[in-house]
Amino acid sequence: MQSKTQPRLGLARNRNFLLLLAGQNLSAFGDWFRTVTTIGLVYVWTGSAANLSLLFISSIFPMVVVSSFLGPVIDRFPRRTLMIVADLARVLVGCGFVLMIPLESPYLLYLLLAINGAFSGLYLPARSALIPEVIKSDQLPRANSILATSFSAAMLISTGLGGLLADLWSAQTIYLIDAATFLVSALCLVFIKPTQPSSTVRERVSYIEQVREGMQEIKKSRNIQCAIWILMAREAALSVVYVIFSLYILQVVNQGNFGLGVGHTATGIGQILGGLTLAAYFKKQKFTPEQYRKWATLSLLLLGFFHTLSYQLGDFWIFLLLVVVANLWYSPIDVLSSTSIMTYAKPEVQGRIFASSLALSRSFYLGGFMLMAIIGNELSVSTIAWCMGGFLLFASLLHHLLSVKMVQVRSDLSV
Template sequence: MLVKRNGSFRNLYFGQLFSVFGDWIKTISLIGFVFHLTGSANATGILFLLAIIPQITVSFFSGPFIDKFNKKKLIIYLDFIRFVLGIALVFSVYLEQLLLGLAIVFITNVFSAIFIPARSAFIPQIIDKDDIVAANNILLVSFNVTMAVSTAIGGVILAFLGTHNVLLLSAFMYLLSAVFVFFVKYTPSTEKVFEQTSYVKQLKEGYSLVKESSLLKSTFLMNGMRDFVTGAVNIMFNTIILTHFLMGDTGIAYGYTATAVGFLALGLIAKKFIKKSVLENQNKLANFSLTMVTLYGVLLAVTFSLNNFWFFLVFILLMNIPQGLLNISFESSVMHNATDTHKGRVFAFLMTFTRLGYVFGLLMFIALSSVLSVSQYGWLLCLLLVLTGIINKKIHSTNVEEKPLVSSNEVYTHEG
């Protein structure tokens, strides 16, 4: 297993598990904090905005910065900065300073918007190319299981420790993550990166790279649609459990548990479905994507048409398997095919694109929820997913020969 035989990946893996756990228990604590001071459940929605805005804006401009610098050092610095901000957040909550607390949350999310694509660009530099699928599989499964567990037990931890102590614990998770990354054995890429070109030109170059590559256009299209669907599904999930099945918070916890089990099942089969040959062959990747996106769409539509809660949980479990396979295949494809000098920009642009998709999906569901039932909307999403898979296959069929994921006119210097 990759975690056992690759010490560098193991250190990154455990560091990120602690970080993800800290993120989720912090979120639960902040929801309670905002509700306590405002008395409004709707006011907690501002936490979503404070997270999504940096992911759309800051990540877009962070790509050249990520590509230029030593990824290991950058990740450690970002974790340490978030640790310091986490301590400041504890004091703001203790003083019940809502605006100060929200400002700190926003600044923390700005650094997180740089951290996430930096981590994605860093992973291929500490593992062998043949291990990329395994690495993404392990991380996706572990992150989602950690999210589900953190959400399920977060309320218990909060009640036992109190808001201030939970936020303090969350801050130290960033520090612990930095310590683990410090022990990663890492030699900066020997590929050369630009230095003398302007920042704007570097951004344009990254955009041109995506525009000219059918592989990257495919990745952006499929991931953007997946997050568009996720934006709606996250609301539909809560709506159907609370208003149709009338299962309350217990039902939500069961739903997250089913999600976690689905991702655990995904972890057992991902490597069997996603072969190296799929990542390297456009037609195979397009056919695989069309199959998975169709299966995901049909399972999604059936899931939100069911009238039995326990069958609903089974289909939630099943639905997350093809969705997860899509995620792993495209993340792995970028890691496998893009050069180290471009990964930062590609993943930064991808984050911006997918988060925009998430927001549009959420807003579209809100706009149409008074016209369409949850069941009807599920079938609409199924149709959109299948159409996207067909369009994606068309993109590949019209670009038989893929251009290399490199640029033609950079001025270079060694990465340091």
């Protein structure tokens, strides 16, 4: 009995993990609080689907660029320090939003979102690479499940409040709260002291050599390739979902900012339930390639099916129910991908692997928004949803084929 409960007790008493959890959730709270407010502002100022797409593009493109080039930096310097720098920079960005609001220019908002996205491109892979330094390897599946679930909870609270408070408070007040969350997040990170061996690269290794080592690690590992692919497919689909989600609520069912808040709350509920279910599952099951293949493929398939179905109806409350069910499969994809990379990538290159994963997945995410900027005003929400569902069906089948080969290779090696 003691051995079965030890992983849970270890995480509950792990001061570093709790501080990382608090810092992540505060950063997420600030991001989503700001996002809901900014979506509302841009829609009021422009009323255009293309401009909503540009809003997301301005956040994602700098993240892709930064994560593409700074992978070696994340493996060279302490990950905790890089995260603190990123949080403090985003405090200043939050204050910049306050100053720009009176000008009513969406393009100035896009500029600030771009700067914020650049520092997020540093923060996110550094956070993922830091996790194995504060968590034991046998606790990684549950730890990642808890982190994903708490992230969804932060999203639920922040988007729900954001939708409600956008009609009660000024945008300046909300952006000041956004800045404050990043400041407190940085303070949480200051007190983290990694307990696992640090895996920073040797100073004499050149930047080009570090990039090459990271690419070779991805090239030779089917496990890592599959983990990155499921993120790429999910992000491509969700970029489309984020746009049609806003269009459906604001145009099809005319629910306004309150509807956006309730819709994001439904999204968060689904992600929390999915993350809790996966955490409970891995409390009793060991993480294996077979378990990964089954759950990752199923998650992609059902994510596409229920998202497609939700946009075929005109009833807002049925839509919310289907959104909850669709998002049950969001967190498992993130957890399975992260755990696979942490399990199969060498510690000294994990920063580069996570940076590459972020860059590739966000490139697909960015591509989806670019596509929506072109077709968002030309096709109906229902038609776009059908196309998105077809893509996820293809992605799940391709992942199944890749991961079957992965399991077969593992079986051959064991023999």
